[in-house]
Amino acid sequence: xxxxxxxxxxxxxxxxxxxxxxxxxxxxxxxxxxxxxxxxxxxxxxxxxxxxxxxxxxxxxxxxxxxxxxxxxxxxxxxxxxxxxxxxxxxxxxxxxxxxxxxxxxxxxxxxxxxxxxxxxxxxxxxxxxxxxxxxxxxxxxxxxxxxxxxxxxxxxxxxxxxxxxxxxxxxxxxxxxxxxxxxxxxxxxxxxxxxxxxxxxxxxxxxxxxxxxxxxxxxxxxxxxxxxxxxxxxxxxxxxxxxxxxxxxxxxxxxxxxxxxxxxxxxxxxxxxxxxxxxxxxxxxxxxxxxxxxxxxxxxxxxxxxxxxxxxxxxxxxxxxxxxxxxxxxxxxxxxxxxxxxxxxxxxxxxxxxxxxxxxxxxxxxxxxxxxxxxxx
Numbered sequence: 001x002x003x004x005x006x007x008x009x010x011x012x013x014x015x016x017x018x019x020x021x022x023x024x025x026x027x028x029x030x031x032x033x034x035x036x037x038x039x040x041x042x043x044x045x046x047x048x049x050x051x052x053x054x055x056x057x058x059x060x061x062x063x064x065x066x067x068x069x070x071x072x073x074x075x076x077x078x079x080x081x082x083x084x085x086x087x088x089x090x091x092x093x094x095x096x097x098x099x100x101x102x103x104x105x106x107x108x109x110x111x112x113x114x115x116x117x118x119x120x121x122x123x124x125x126x127x128x129x130x131x132x133x134x135x136x137x138x139x140x141x142x143x144x145x146x147x148x149x150x151x152x153x154x155x156x157x158x159x160x161x162x163x164x165x166x167x168x169x170x171x172x173x174x175x176x177x178x179x180x181x182x183x184x185x186x187x188x189x190x191x192x193x194x195x196x197x198x199x200x201x202x203x204x205x206x207x208x209x210x211x212x213x214x215x216x217x218x219x220x221x222x223x224x225x226x227x228x229x230x231x232x233x234x235x236x237x238x239x240x241x242x243x244x245x246x247x248x249x250x251x252x253x254x255x256x257x258x259x260x261x262x263x264x265x266x267x268x269x270x271x272x273x274x275x276x277x278x279x280x281x282x283x284x285x286x287x288x289x290x291x292x293x294x295x296x297x298x299x300x301x302x303x304x305x306x307x308x309x310x311x312x313x314x315x316x317x318x319x320x321x322x323x324x325x326x327x328x329x330x331x332x333x334x335x336x337x338x339x340x341x342x343x344x345x346x347x348x349x350x351x352x353x354x355x356x357x358x359x360x361x362x363x364x365x366x367x368x369x370x371x372x373x374x375x376x377x378x
Contacts, residue, residue: 353374
């Protein structure tokens with residue numbers, strides 16, 4: 001049931017209950033009163049039910065008009081004043097309906113106290129008239145039951161509306177999350193692949209004249225990288241992307257070596273859970289991509305260690321441009337990686353690490369190099 005149907009059903013039930021209680025004072029007045037009191041009766045019924053339905057409508061929408069205290073006061077007065085004007089039994093039809101707005105529009109604690117007070121007053125009033133303790137008690141109980149029923153109906157409708165809105169918000173959040181995932185994976189994955197393609201293409205061009213067989217080998221590697229990039233795009237679009245730290249380190253070391261950068265790998269013998277393992281793999285990919293793009297490195301080391309329930313990945317390279325004075329943790333500056341890691345890469349790594357309860361740090365080393373570290377729980 002959607003919120004519109006729930007609201008219509010709730011309104012129909014409250015109207016049905018209200019009409020039922022209207023019959024009580026109306027029949028009593030028509031049977032005992034003259035034409036003049038009957039005319040006053042219709043005026044008083046209008047004065048009671050107009051604020052009554054205004055209050056119920058406000059409760060359904062969760063709003064209050066600026067006249068709210070006055071309209072509730074009018075409903076209270078019209079619910080009890082006719083008893084003093086000779087309309088015996090009038091409050092028996094209005095008090096149960098008044099209980100609903102009292103519970104809905106006042107703080108529930110105070111509304112509950114007032115409704116119990118109304119029920120007690122009605123019991124003593126009816127018992128003094130009819131001298132029937134059992135009948136008076138059960139009728140006074142209808143004030144509490146009717147008020148609670150109106151309150152529950154309105155709250156159920158409100159909850160249905162809120163759940164419907166929450167489902168819509170969750171669906172929108174899921175779409176935004178998926179867009180972010182695709183954007184981040186394309187940035188991290190394609191950035192690495194395109195960097196490798198450019199490097200292989202440049203190397204093949206230089207080797208074309210002096211070493212054709214080597215150039216042919218590099219072109220073949222370039223084609224393979226391009227095919228892997230196309231496969232990665234398809235995997236990103238389908239959400240089937242799976243990376244591992246060991247596999248990414250192996251590819252990164254091969255790429256660095258082929259680019260003339262010596263790479264030392266020292267991986268601890270640990271098997272991280274899937275999600276931390278993927279976060280570490282992304283850190284290796286992003287870090288190596290930025291080394292190739294923005295540094296003058298000749299050496300690089302990739303190290304992992306474990307302790308205190310956490311796994312630490314550390315990527316260190318030399319060859320930081322001497323004119324880079326900012327640190328990579330500067331969220332708006334270019335940083336020593338020329339902004340690639342800072343603007344999109346570091347943000348993406350921080351997000352990936354945060355998803356698994358990890359942290360990322362990046363900055364210059366005292367030797368004039370650059371260090372990227374990521375720690376994730378085991």
